[in-house]
Amino acid sequence: MISLKDKDIISILDFTKEEILYILEISGRMEKEACPDILKGKILANLFFEPSTRTRLSFEAAMKRLGGQVIGFDELGTTSTVKGESLRDSVKIIEGYCDIIVLRHFLEGASRLTADSVGIPVVNAGDGASQHPTQTFVDLYAIKKAKSDIENLSVGFLGDLKYGRTAHSLAYALSHFNADMYFISPPSLRMPKDYIEELEIRNVSYQEVESISEVSDKLDILYCTRIQKERFAEPVEYEKVKGLYKLSKSVMDGLKVKDDLKILHPLPRVDEMDESLDETEYAMYFQQAHSGIPVREALLATVLGVIQ
Protein backbone atom coordinates (compact mmCIF):
# COMPACT_ATOMS: atom_id res chain seq x y z
CA MET A 1 0.00 0.00 0.00
CA ILE A 2 1.52 3.28 -1.10
CA SER A 3 1.07 6.37 1.03
CA LEU A 4 2.64 9.66 0.16
CA LYS A 5 1.29 11.43 3.23
CA ASP A 6 3.81 14.02 4.48
CA LYS A 7 6.24 13.28 1.64
CA ASP A 8 8.21 16.24 0.31
CA ILE A 9 8.32 16.80 -3.42
CA ILE A 10 11.84 18.07 -3.88
CA SER A 11 13.56 15.99 -6.51
CA ILE A 12 12.44 13.27 -8.86
CA LEU A 13 15.35 11.22 -7.47
CA ASP A 14 13.34 10.76 -4.27
CA PHE A 15 10.53 8.88 -6.01
CA THR A 16 10.31 5.17 -6.61
CA LYS A 17 8.73 3.76 -9.71
CA GLU A 18 5.66 2.70 -7.72
CA GLU A 19 5.24 6.17 -6.26
CA ILE A 20 5.48 7.76 -9.71
CA LEU A 21 2.86 5.40 -11.12
CA TYR A 22 0.63 6.05 -8.15
CA ILE A 23 0.77 9.82 -8.66
CA LEU A 24 -0.04 9.39 -12.36
CA GLU A 25 -3.01 7.23 -11.47
CA ILE A 26 -4.36 9.79 -8.99
CA SER A 27 -3.78 12.53 -11.57
CA GLY A 28 -6.04 10.64 -13.95
CA ARG A 29 -8.69 10.45 -11.26
CA MET A 30 -8.38 14.18 -10.57
CA GLU A 31 -8.86 14.95 -14.22
CA LYS A 32 -12.09 12.96 -14.38
CA GLU A 33 -13.72 13.79 -11.05
CA ALA A 34 -14.16 17.12 -9.38
CA CYS A 35 -13.29 16.98 -5.68
CA PRO A 36 -14.32 20.46 -4.60
CA ASP A 37 -13.79 20.04 -0.88
CA ILE A 38 -11.26 17.38 -0.08
CA LEU A 39 -8.77 20.08 1.01
CA LYS A 40 -11.30 22.22 2.85
CA GLY A 41 -9.69 23.79 5.90
CA LYS A 42 -6.15 23.34 4.55
CA ILE A 43 -3.85 26.26 3.81
CA LEU A 44 -1.08 26.29 1.23
CA ALA A 45 1.72 28.87 1.52
CA ASN A 46 3.18 29.92 -1.81
CA LEU A 47 6.66 31.22 -0.96
CA PHE A 48 8.04 32.69 -4.16
CA PHE A 49 11.44 34.17 -3.43
CA GLU A 50 11.77 34.47 -7.19
CA PRO A 51 8.76 35.42 -9.29
CA SER A 52 7.08 32.90 -11.59
CA THR A 53 3.52 33.76 -12.39
CA ARG A 54 2.49 30.59 -14.19
CA THR A 55 3.81 28.13 -11.64
CA ARG A 56 2.40 30.11 -8.74
CA LEU A 57 -1.03 30.37 -10.33
CA SER A 58 -1.11 26.68 -11.17
CA PHE A 59 -0.56 25.71 -7.54
CA GLU A 60 -3.07 28.28 -6.42
CA ALA A 61 -5.68 27.00 -8.87
CA ALA A 62 -5.06 23.37 -7.92
CA MET A 63 -5.39 24.14 -4.19
CA LYS A 64 -8.57 26.18 -4.64
CA ARG A 65 -10.22 23.61 -6.89
CA LEU A 66 -9.88 21.13 -4.03
CA GLY A 67 -11.41 23.56 -1.55
CA GLY A 68 -8.21 24.75 0.12
CA GLN A 69 -6.91 28.24 0.75
CA VAL A 70 -3.73 29.98 -0.31
CA ILE A 71 -1.47 32.52 1.36
CA GLY A 72 1.95 33.70 0.26
CA PHE A 73 4.17 36.24 -1.42
CA ASP A 74 5.89 36.54 -4.75
CA GLU A 75 8.49 39.18 -4.25
CA LEU A 76 11.26 39.62 -1.76
CA GLY A 77 10.33 43.22 -0.99
CA THR A 78 7.81 42.31 1.68
CA THR A 79 9.69 39.47 3.38
CA SER A 80 11.99 39.47 6.36
CA THR A 81 14.72 37.90 4.20
CA VAL A 82 15.48 41.47 3.22
CA LYS A 83 16.10 42.15 6.91
CA GLY A 84 18.60 39.30 6.98
CA GLU A 85 16.51 36.48 8.38
CA SER A 86 17.78 33.02 7.44
CA LEU A 87 15.69 30.84 5.18
CA ARG A 88 15.50 28.23 7.93
CA ASP A 89 14.07 30.70 10.44
CA SER A 90 11.58 32.09 7.93
CA VAL A 91 10.16 28.72 6.97
CA LYS A 92 10.05 27.49 10.57
CA ILE A 93 7.84 30.43 11.43
CA ILE A 94 5.66 30.11 8.32
CA GLU A 95 5.21 26.41 9.10
CA GLY A 96 2.92 27.50 11.92
CA TYR A 97 0.61 29.32 9.51
CA CYS A 98 -0.10 26.60 6.95
CA ASP A 99 -0.35 22.89 6.10
CA ILE A 100 1.94 22.77 3.09
CA ILE A 101 4.69 24.97 1.66
CA VAL A 102 5.29 25.52 -2.05
CA LEU A 103 8.67 27.12 -2.57
CA ARG A 104 10.39 28.82 -5.50
CA HIS A 105 13.86 30.14 -4.77
CA PHE A 106 16.88 31.48 -6.63
CA LEU A 107 19.34 29.30 -4.68
CA GLU A 108 19.83 25.69 -5.67
CA GLY A 109 18.83 23.31 -2.91
CA ALA A 110 16.71 25.87 -1.04
CA SER A 111 13.71 23.55 -1.10
CA ARG A 112 15.71 20.65 0.35
CA LEU A 113 16.88 22.93 3.14
CA THR A 114 13.27 23.98 3.75
CA ALA A 115 12.07 20.38 3.82
CA ASP A 116 14.79 19.47 6.31
CA SER A 117 13.76 22.39 8.52
CA VAL A 118 9.99 21.93 8.79
CA GLY A 119 7.64 19.07 9.59
CA ILE A 120 4.93 19.84 7.03
CA PRO A 121 5.31 18.76 3.39
CA VAL A 122 7.31 20.99 1.07
CA VAL A 123 6.91 21.20 -2.69
CA ASN A 124 9.78 22.43 -4.83
CA ALA A 125 8.37 24.79 -7.43
CA GLY A 126 11.81 25.33 -8.93
CA ASP A 127 15.04 26.23 -7.17
CA GLY A 128 17.79 27.75 -9.24
CA ALA A 129 19.01 25.62 -12.09
CA SER A 130 18.30 22.35 -10.33
CA GLN A 131 15.01 20.51 -10.11
CA HIS A 132 11.41 21.30 -10.95
CA PRO A 133 9.79 17.99 -10.10
CA THR A 134 6.12 18.91 -10.47
CA GLN A 135 6.74 19.77 -14.14
CA THR A 136 8.23 16.31 -14.52
CA PHE A 137 5.05 14.70 -13.21
CA VAL A 138 3.11 16.79 -15.71
CA ASP A 139 5.42 15.59 -18.50
CA LEU A 140 5.10 11.96 -17.44
CA TYR A 141 1.36 12.24 -17.25
CA ALA A 142 1.27 13.65 -20.79
CA ILE A 143 3.44 10.78 -22.01
CA LYS A 144 1.19 8.27 -20.31
CA LYS A 145 -1.85 9.86 -21.89
CA ALA A 146 -0.26 9.83 -25.32
CA LYS A 147 1.03 6.28 -25.17
CA SER A 148 -1.18 4.68 -22.50
CA ASP A 149 1.91 2.89 -21.16
CA ILE A 150 5.15 4.62 -20.23
CA GLU A 151 7.21 1.44 -20.22
CA ASN A 152 9.81 0.71 -22.98
CA LEU A 153 9.48 3.94 -24.97
CA SER A 154 12.05 5.57 -27.22
CA VAL A 155 12.27 9.17 -26.13
CA GLY A 156 14.17 11.95 -27.88
CA PHE A 157 15.25 15.03 -25.95
CA LEU A 158 15.83 17.96 -28.27
CA GLY A 159 17.48 21.35 -27.86
CA ASP A 160 19.23 22.82 -24.87
CA LEU A 161 20.03 19.76 -22.79
CA LYS A 162 22.71 21.56 -20.82
CA TYR A 163 20.51 24.07 -19.02
CA GLY A 164 17.09 22.54 -19.61
CA ARG A 165 16.27 21.30 -16.14
CA THR A 166 12.97 19.77 -17.20
CA ALA A 167 14.85 17.48 -19.59
CA HIS A 168 17.19 16.44 -16.79
CA SER A 169 14.44 15.45 -14.38
CA LEU A 170 12.39 13.75 -17.07
CA ALA A 171 15.37 11.62 -18.05
CA TYR A 172 15.79 10.59 -14.40
CA ALA A 173 12.13 9.71 -14.12
CA LEU A 174 12.08 7.71 -17.35
CA SER A 175 15.07 5.70 -16.19
CA HIS A 176 12.57 3.72 -14.09
CA PHE A 177 10.64 2.74 -17.19
CA ASN A 178 13.23 1.13 -19.39
CA ALA A 179 13.26 4.00 -21.88
CA ASP A 180 15.75 4.25 -24.73
CA MET A 181 16.93 7.85 -24.65
CA TYR A 182 18.26 9.96 -27.50
CA PHE A 183 19.86 13.25 -26.58
CA ILE A 184 19.77 15.54 -29.59
CA SER A 185 21.67 18.80 -29.12
CA PRO A 186 24.52 20.93 -30.37
CA PRO A 187 27.85 19.87 -28.80
CA SER A 188 27.90 22.98 -26.64
CA LEU A 189 24.51 22.17 -25.09
CA ARG A 190 24.88 18.48 -24.37
CA MET A 191 23.43 16.72 -21.36
CA PRO A 192 25.77 17.52 -18.43
CA LYS A 193 28.08 14.83 -17.15
CA ASP A 194 26.27 14.67 -13.80
CA TYR A 195 23.06 13.50 -15.42
CA ILE A 196 24.76 11.10 -17.79
CA GLU A 197 26.49 9.63 -14.75
CA GLU A 198 23.20 9.10 -12.87
CA LEU A 199 21.73 7.45 -15.96
CA GLU A 200 24.72 5.16 -16.28
CA ILE A 201 24.37 4.15 -12.64
CA ARG A 202 20.80 3.17 -13.58
CA ASN A 203 21.93 1.27 -16.68
CA VAL A 204 19.94 3.43 -19.05
CA SER A 205 20.57 2.97 -22.75
CA TYR A 206 21.19 6.36 -24.34
CA GLN A 207 22.73 7.88 -27.41
CA GLU A 208 23.93 11.43 -28.00
CA VAL A 209 23.53 12.87 -31.50
CA GLU A 210 23.65 16.30 -33.10
CA SER A 211 20.86 15.98 -35.61
CA ILE A 212 17.35 14.73 -35.19
CA SER A 213 17.42 13.04 -38.60
CA GLU A 214 19.89 10.48 -37.23
CA VAL A 215 17.30 9.05 -34.83
CA SER A 216 13.88 10.44 -35.79
CA ASP A 217 12.50 7.13 -37.07
CA LYS A 218 13.03 5.47 -33.68
CA LEU A 219 11.13 7.93 -31.52
CA ASP A 220 7.80 7.44 -29.74
CA ILE A 221 8.11 10.75 -27.91
CA LEU A 222 10.06 13.87 -28.77
CA TYR A 223 10.59 16.18 -25.83
CA CYS A 224 11.60 19.67 -26.97
CA THR A 225 13.18 22.30 -24.80
CA ARG A 226 13.77 25.97 -25.30
CA ILE A 227 17.03 27.08 -26.83
CA GLN A 228 17.74 30.41 -25.23
CA LYS A 229 19.86 33.04 -26.93
CA GLU A 230 21.27 34.14 -23.58
CA ARG A 231 23.02 30.80 -23.16
CA PHE A 232 25.41 31.49 -26.02
CA ALA A 233 28.54 33.53 -25.57
CA GLU A 234 28.54 34.50 -29.25
CA PRO A 235 25.37 35.52 -31.11
CA VAL A 236 26.74 33.78 -34.22
CA GLU A 237 26.88 30.53 -32.32
CA TYR A 238 23.20 30.85 -31.57
CA GLU A 239 22.33 31.71 -35.16
CA LYS A 240 24.27 28.64 -36.29
CA VAL A 241 22.36 26.15 -34.17
CA LYS A 242 18.91 27.63 -33.80
CA GLY A 243 17.66 26.47 -37.20
CA LEU A 244 18.88 22.94 -36.59
CA TYR A 245 16.68 22.58 -33.57
CA LYS A 246 13.62 24.35 -34.83
CA LEU A 247 10.61 22.16 -35.58
CA SER A 248 7.88 23.04 -38.04
CA LYS A 249 5.35 21.17 -40.14
CA SER A 250 7.70 21.15 -43.12
CA VAL A 251 10.63 19.93 -41.04
CA MET A 252 8.46 17.07 -39.79
CA ASP A 253 7.35 16.28 -43.34
CA GLY A 254 10.98 15.89 -44.33
CA LEU A 255 11.82 13.51 -41.48
CA LYS A 256 11.24 9.81 -41.26
CA VAL A 257 9.10 9.41 -38.16
CA LYS A 258 6.61 7.00 -36.66
CA ASP A 259 2.98 7.91 -37.40
CA ASP A 260 2.14 8.02 -33.73
CA LEU A 261 5.11 10.14 -32.67
CA LYS A 262 4.05 12.74 -30.11
CA ILE A 263 5.87 15.99 -29.45
CA LEU A 264 5.96 17.49 -25.97
CA HIS A 265 7.30 20.80 -24.72
CA PRO A 266 7.12 22.30 -21.20
CA LEU A 267 6.15 25.72 -22.70
CA PRO A 268 6.50 28.62 -23.08
CA ARG A 269 8.18 28.19 -26.44
CA VAL A 270 10.40 30.74 -28.08
CA ASP A 271 11.78 29.91 -31.49
CA GLU A 272 12.12 26.17 -31.39
CA MET A 273 8.62 25.19 -32.47
CA ASP A 274 6.86 26.91 -35.31
CA GLU A 275 3.11 27.45 -35.02
CA SER A 276 2.65 25.35 -38.16
CA LEU A 277 3.47 22.36 -35.98
CA ASP A 278 0.41 22.95 -33.80
CA GLU A 279 -2.02 21.59 -36.39
CA THR A 280 -0.11 18.32 -36.90
CA GLU A 281 -1.04 15.02 -35.26
CA TYR A 282 2.30 15.11 -33.47
CA ALA A 283 1.57 18.15 -31.31
CA MET A 284 0.68 17.24 -27.73
CA TYR A 285 2.04 20.23 -25.86
CA PHE A 286 -1.20 22.06 -25.24
CA GLN A 287 -2.88 19.00 -23.74
CA GLN A 288 0.34 18.59 -21.72
CA ALA A 289 -0.02 22.13 -20.37
CA HIS A 290 -3.62 21.50 -19.39
CA SER A 291 -2.56 18.51 -17.30
CA GLY A 292 -0.73 20.89 -14.99
CA ILE A 293 -3.76 21.36 -12.76
CA PRO A 294 -4.91 17.74 -12.23
CA VAL A 295 -1.33 16.61 -11.66
CA ARG A 296 -0.74 19.32 -9.07
CA GLU A 297 -4.09 18.50 -7.47
CA ALA A 298 -2.98 14.87 -7.20
CA LEU A 299 0.34 15.88 -5.63
CA LEU A 300 -1.29 18.18 -3.08
CA ALA A 301 -4.02 15.71 -2.16
CA THR A 302 -1.65 12.77 -1.70
CA VAL A 303 1.00 14.54 0.38
CA LEU A 304 -1.69 16.16 2.51
CA GLY A 305 -2.99 12.66 3.15
CA VAL A 306 -6.58 13.10 1.99
CA ILE A 307 -6.15 10.45 -0.69
CA GLN A 308 -4.68 7.19 0.51
Added chain:
Amino acid sequence: MKKLEVSAIKEGTVIDQIANKSTFKVANILNIQKIKQVVLIGFNLSSKKLGKKGIIKIGGKLLTQEEVNKIALIAPDAKVNIIKNSEVVKKFTVNIPDIIEEFMKCFNPNCVSNHQNILSKFHVINKNPIRIRCHYCERHMGADDIELV
Protein backbone atom coordinates in the same frame (compact mmCIF):
# COMPACT_ATOMS: atom_id res chain seq x y z
CA MET B 1 64.01 -3.06 13.06
CA LYS B 2 64.00 -1.46 9.67
CA LYS B 3 64.91 2.17 9.35
CA LEU B 4 61.87 4.45 9.25
CA GLU B 5 61.81 7.32 6.78
CA VAL B 6 59.86 9.41 9.25
CA SER B 7 60.96 8.75 12.77
CA ALA B 8 59.29 6.59 15.37
CA ILE B 9 56.61 7.34 17.92
CA LYS B 10 55.82 5.45 21.10
CA GLU B 11 52.08 5.65 21.04
CA GLY B 12 49.71 7.08 18.50
CA THR B 13 48.48 6.69 14.95
CA VAL B 14 50.35 6.35 11.69
CA ILE B 15 48.47 7.07 8.50
CA ASP B 16 50.43 5.50 5.67
CA GLN B 17 49.87 5.29 1.90
CA ILE B 18 48.30 8.73 1.63
CA ALA B 19 47.95 9.88 -1.99
CA ASN B 20 50.90 12.30 -2.04
CA LYS B 21 49.03 15.41 -3.16
CA SER B 22 46.38 14.90 -0.48
CA THR B 23 48.82 14.80 2.42
CA PHE B 24 48.19 18.31 3.69
CA LYS B 25 44.45 18.11 3.06
CA VAL B 26 44.38 14.99 5.23
CA ALA B 27 46.19 16.88 7.95
CA ASN B 28 43.59 19.62 7.71
CA ILE B 29 40.59 17.32 7.80
CA LEU B 30 41.93 15.58 10.89
CA ASN B 31 42.44 18.98 12.48
CA ILE B 32 45.99 18.14 13.34
CA GLN B 33 47.02 21.72 14.11
CA LYS B 34 45.13 21.45 17.38
CA ILE B 35 47.08 18.43 18.64
CA LYS B 36 49.50 19.09 21.50
CA GLN B 37 51.72 16.01 20.97
CA VAL B 38 54.36 15.38 18.35
CA VAL B 39 53.09 15.23 14.78
CA LEU B 40 55.37 14.13 11.94
CA ILE B 41 54.35 14.71 8.38
CA GLY B 42 56.18 12.99 5.53
CA PHE B 43 55.66 14.22 1.99
CA ASN B 44 57.10 13.08 -1.36
CA LEU B 45 58.20 9.77 0.14
CA SER B 46 58.79 7.02 -2.35
CA SER B 47 56.26 4.23 -2.53
CA LYS B 48 56.17 1.15 -4.73
CA LYS B 49 52.39 1.29 -5.00
CA LEU B 50 51.66 4.99 -5.28
CA GLY B 51 54.91 6.33 -6.77
CA LYS B 52 55.03 9.11 -4.21
CA LYS B 53 53.12 9.07 -0.96
CA GLY B 54 52.54 10.93 2.25
CA ILE B 55 52.66 9.68 5.84
CA ILE B 56 51.28 11.35 8.92
CA LYS B 57 52.28 10.20 12.38
CA ILE B 58 50.32 11.55 15.30
CA GLY B 59 51.71 11.06 18.77
CA GLY B 60 49.39 10.29 21.64
CA LYS B 61 46.17 10.20 19.68
CA LEU B 62 44.52 6.93 18.66
CA LEU B 63 42.21 7.68 15.76
CA THR B 64 38.95 5.77 15.44
CA GLN B 65 37.61 4.22 12.26
CA GLU B 66 34.95 6.91 12.12
CA GLU B 67 37.48 9.74 12.29
CA VAL B 68 39.60 8.10 9.64
CA ASN B 69 36.68 7.65 7.26
CA LYS B 70 36.61 11.40 6.84
CA ILE B 71 39.72 11.21 4.69
CA ALA B 72 38.31 8.50 2.44
CA LEU B 73 37.47 10.90 -0.33
CA ILE B 74 40.94 12.19 -0.87
CA ALA B 75 43.09 9.31 0.39
CA PRO B 76 41.11 6.15 -0.37
CA ASP B 77 44.17 3.89 -0.19
CA ALA B 78 45.41 5.10 3.16
CA LYS B 79 46.34 2.54 5.77
CA VAL B 80 45.99 3.33 9.43
CA ASN B 81 48.30 1.80 12.02
CA ILE B 82 47.70 2.12 15.74
CA ILE B 83 50.98 2.15 17.62
CA LYS B 84 51.41 1.16 21.26
CA ASN B 85 54.79 0.67 22.92
CA SER B 86 56.41 1.47 19.57
CA GLU B 87 54.70 -1.54 17.96
CA VAL B 88 51.92 -1.71 15.43
CA VAL B 89 49.03 -3.26 17.38
CA LYS B 90 46.17 -2.66 14.97
CA LYS B 91 45.81 -1.86 11.30
CA PHE B 92 42.78 -0.76 9.36
CA THR B 93 41.90 0.78 6.05
CA VAL B 94 39.51 3.65 5.44
CA ASN B 95 35.89 3.00 4.56
CA ILE B 96 34.05 5.44 2.37
CA PRO B 97 30.94 6.49 4.31
CA ASP B 98 27.56 6.81 2.56
CA ILE B 99 27.07 10.34 3.78
CA ILE B 100 29.72 12.98 4.29
CA GLU B 101 29.04 16.02 6.42
CA GLU B 102 30.73 19.17 7.59
CA PHE B 103 34.25 19.51 6.35
CA MET B 104 33.70 20.06 2.64
CA LYS B 105 32.33 22.88 0.58
CA CYS B 106 29.98 22.41 -2.36
CA PHE B 107 31.68 23.69 -5.50
CA ASN B 108 28.45 25.15 -6.88
CA PRO B 109 28.53 28.89 -6.09
CA ASN B 110 24.74 29.05 -6.36
CA CYS B 111 24.18 26.23 -3.87
CA VAL B 112 22.15 27.16 -0.82
CA SER B 113 24.82 25.59 1.41
CA ASN B 114 27.21 28.34 0.35
CA HIS B 115 24.79 31.14 1.22
CA GLN B 116 23.10 30.07 4.43
CA ASN B 117 24.73 29.21 7.71
CA ILE B 118 24.33 25.43 7.41
CA LEU B 119 26.62 22.41 7.33
CA SER B 120 27.27 20.93 3.94
CA LYS B 121 26.15 17.37 3.29
CA PHE B 122 26.94 14.96 0.48
CA HIS B 123 25.75 11.52 -0.60
CA VAL B 124 28.36 9.12 -1.97
CA ILE B 125 27.04 7.78 -5.27
CA ASN B 126 30.11 5.93 -6.44
CA LYS B 127 33.11 4.74 -4.44
CA ASN B 128 35.68 4.02 -7.10
CA PRO B 129 36.28 6.50 -8.59
CA ILE B 130 34.75 8.57 -5.87
CA ARG B 131 31.71 10.65 -6.85
CA ILE B 132 29.49 12.50 -4.44
CA ARG B 133 26.18 14.32 -4.82
CA CYS B 134 25.38 17.48 -2.87
CA HIS B 135 22.40 16.90 -0.59
CA TYR B 136 21.09 20.36 -1.45
CA CYS B 137 21.78 21.24 -5.08
CA GLU B 138 22.36 17.64 -6.24
CA ARG B 139 25.44 18.59 -8.24
CA HIS B 140 28.11 15.90 -8.50
CA MET B 141 31.69 16.28 -7.40
CA GLY B 142 34.79 14.15 -7.77
CA ALA B 143 38.05 14.04 -5.79
CA ASP B 144 39.45 17.02 -7.71
CA ASP B 145 36.49 19.25 -6.94
CA ILE B 146 36.72 18.74 -3.21
CA GLU B 147 37.44 21.88 -1.30
CA LEU B 148 37.68 21.95 2.47
CA VAL B 149 35.82 24.47 4.57
